[in-house]
Amino acid sequence: MTFPKNFLWGGATAANQCEGAWNIDGKGDSIPDHVMGGNLNKQREFTKVIDLDKYYPSHEAIDFYHHYQGDIALFAEMGFKVFRLSIAWSRIFPKGDESTPNEAGLDFYDRVFDECAKYGIEPLVTISHFELPYHLGEKYNGFADRRVIDFYLNFAETLFKRYKNKVKYWLTFNEINFGTLPMGNRHLLGIIDGVDDVNRRYQALHHMLVASAKAVELGHEINPEFKIGCMLAYITMYPLSCKPEDVLACQQMNQVLNFFCGDVQVKGAYPFYMKKYFADHGITLDTPQEDLEILKKGTVDFYTFSYYMSTCIAGNPEGEDQTGGNLFGGVKNPHLETSEWGWQVDAIGLRYTLNQLYDRYEIPLMVVENGLGAIDKIEDDGSIHDDYRIDYIRKHVIEMDNAIQDGVDLIGYTSWGCIDLISGGTGEMAKRYGFIHVDKDDAGNGSLKRSKKDSFTWYKKVIETNGAVR
Numbered sequence: 001m002t003f004p005k006n007f008l009w010g011g012a013t014a015a016n017q018c019e020g021a022w023n024i025d026g027k028g029d030s031i032p033d034h035v036m037g038g039n040l041n042k043q044r045e046f047t048k049v050i051d052l053d054k055y056y057p058s059h060e061a062i063d064f065y066h067h068y069q070g071d072i073a074l075f076a077e078m079g080f081k082v083f084r085l086s087i088a089w090s091r092i093f094p095k096g097d098e099s100t101p102n103e104a105g106l107d108f109y110d111r112v113f114d115e116c117a118k119y120g121i122e123p124l125v126t127i128s129h130f131e132l133p134y135h136l137g138e139k140y141n142g143f144a145d146r147r148v149i150d151f152y153l154n155f156a157e158t159l160f161k162r163y164k165n166k167v168k169y170w171l172t173f174n175e176i177n178f179g180t181l182p183m184g185n186r187h188l189l190g191i192i193d194g195v196d197d198v199n200r201r202y203q204a205l206h207h208m209l210v211a212s213a214k215a216v217e218l219g220h221e222i223n224p225e226f227k228i229g230c231m232l233a234y235i236t237m238y239p240l241s242c243k244p245e246d247v248l249a250c251q252q253m254n255q256v257l258n259f260f261c262g263d264v265q266v267k268g269a270y271p272f273y274m275k276k277y278f279a280d281h282g283i284t285l286d287t288p289q290e291d292l293e294i295l296k297k298g299t300v301d302f303y304t305f306s307y308y309m310s311t312c313i314a315g316n317p318e319g320e321d322q323t324g325g326n327l328f329g330g331v332k333n334p335h336l337e338t339s340e341w342g343w344q345v346d347a348i349g350l351r352y353t354l355n356q357l358y359d360r361y362e363i364p365l366m367v368v369e370n371g372l373g374a375i376d377k378i379e380d381d382g383s384i385h386d387d388y389r390i391d392y393i394r395k396h397v398i399e400m401d402n403a404i405q406d407g408v409d410l411i412g413y414t415s416w417g418c419i420d421l422i423s424g425g426t427g428e429m430a431k432r433y434g435f436i437h438v439d440k441d442d443a444g445n446g447s448l449k450r451s452k453k454d455s456f457t458w459y460k461k462v463i464e465t466n467g468a469v470r
C-alpha cells in the first residue's frame with residue numbers, strides 16, 4: 001500500500017451542523033440559526049425573526065457541545081489521527097463586530113482541543129464554515145461590506161493566538177468557491193437581503209479572498225509552524241461528449257467554478273480567464289493595489305477540497321437528462337449511479353481530480369470531505385448494516401491510493417459527517433453520513449444516543465492498516 005506512514009486519517013464536521021447550544025454561554029445567533037428545516041424538495045426557509053415554536057435544526061443539532069467528550073472518545077476508538085471541526089464565529093464574537101471575545105466560547109474550544117490532544121488527535125480547524133454571526137448579515141450584508149474583512153481578521157487573530165500551541169492545521173473558509181453561485185449569497189458570503197446582484201456577489205467574494213490571504217499572512221507571523229490551507233467544493237466536470245462544443249463549455253465552467261478561487265489562493269493572483277468572464281457578465285470589481293499585493297503574499301500552504309460526486313457539462317444542455325449534486329447538478333452521466341439524494345457516485349473521478357489538482361498546484365492536497373448521505377435502517381437489535389457506505393468509502397480510498405501511486409502528494413482524508421449530523425443542504429437528519437449513529441429525526445425528536453454502525457468497525461480497520469482496503 002502506498003499511504004504514507006503519517007497519513008492523516010479522520011473525519012469532519014461543522015459547528016452549525018453538530019454543536020447545537022445555539023444561545024448558550026454567551027453565543028450569539030448565527031445566520032444558520034435563522035434557517036428552518038427542509039427536505040429534498042423544499043428550500044430551507046430563512047426567517048429574520050426566530051420563531052421558537054418552529055424547528056431550526058442548528059439550535060440543538062446533535063448537541064456536540066455537551067457530548068464532545070464521548071464523541072471524541074469514539075473518534076479515538078476508530079483511531080482518528082485528525083478531526084476536522086469548525087469554530088462557531090458567534091460563539092467567540094456574538095455579533096461579529098465586537099473587539100473583545102467571549103471567554104466562555106474560547107474556553108469551549110480549549111476543552112475540545114485538550115480532549116483531542118488526550119488521544120493524540122490533531123485538530124484541523126475551519127475558521128469559518130457557512131456561519132457568519134447574524135448581526136454581520138443584518139448590519140453589513142456580510143462580506144459585501146469591506147469592513148467585514150477586519151472583523152474576520154480579528155476573529156482569526158483571536159483564534160491563532162489562543163490556540164497557538166494546540167492547533168497546527170487551519171482552513172480559512174469552507175468551500176469558498178460557493179461564492180461564484182447565487183446560492184452562496186447567504187450561506188457563505190453572509191448577504192441576507194435576498195437580492196442576487198452578481199457584481200456585489202463577486203465583490204464580496206473578493207473581500208473573502210483578501211481576508212483569507214491576510215489571515216494566512218497573520219497566522220504565519222503568529223506561529224511559523226502553522227499550516228494554513230484553502231478549502232473548495234470540487235465539482236468534477238466531464239464534457240458530455242467529445243463534441244468540441246461540449247469540451248469547451250466544460251473547460252469554461254470548470255475554470256470559473258473549480259479553478260478560480262484556488263488559483264487566487266494558491267498562486268496569489270486573479271487568473272487570466274476571469275477578466276473575460278467579468279467583462280462578459282458586466283462585473284466591475286473594486287480591487288485596490290494593496291489587495292492585489294496581499295493576495296500575492298498570503299498564499300496557502302496546502303490545498304483541501306470536498307469531493308462527493310461528478311457531473312457532465314454540455315454546450316447545449318437543453319433536452320439532456322439532468323442530475324442533482326452538491327451545490328448544483330448538471331447533465332446526467334449515463335455511466336454512473338446516483339445516491340438516494342441524486343448525487344452521481346464517481347470514485348475514479350477522485351483519482352482524476354487529485355491528479356488534475358496536483359498537476360496544477362504542486363502543493364500538498366487533502367480530501368477534507370467525502371462520504372455517502374444515505375438513509376440507515378436500524379435493526380431490532382440496534383445494529384446498522386451500512387454496507388453501501390463502506391462500499392462508497394472503500395472505492396474512494398482505493399482511488400486515493402491509486403493517485404498516491406500516480407505521484408500525488410496527498411496528506412490526509414477526513415470523511416464528512418463522521419458522526420451523523422444535520423444536512424447542510426436540506427437540514428435533514430435522515431441524510432446520514434456517519435460511522436456513528438445519532439438518535440434524532442427530521443422533526444428534531446430523539447434521545448441523541450450515539451451508537452456504532454458497521455462502518456465504524458470497518459473504518460477503524462482502514463486506519464489500523466493505513467488504508468489496506470483492496
Ligand code: BG6
Pocket residue numbers: 014017174175233306326327369373416422423424425426431
Ligand atoms: C459540503 C458542506 O458542501 O457538503 C457541508 O461543506 C455539507 O457543510 C456537505 O454538509 C454535504 O452536503 P449535505 O447537503 O448532504 O449536507
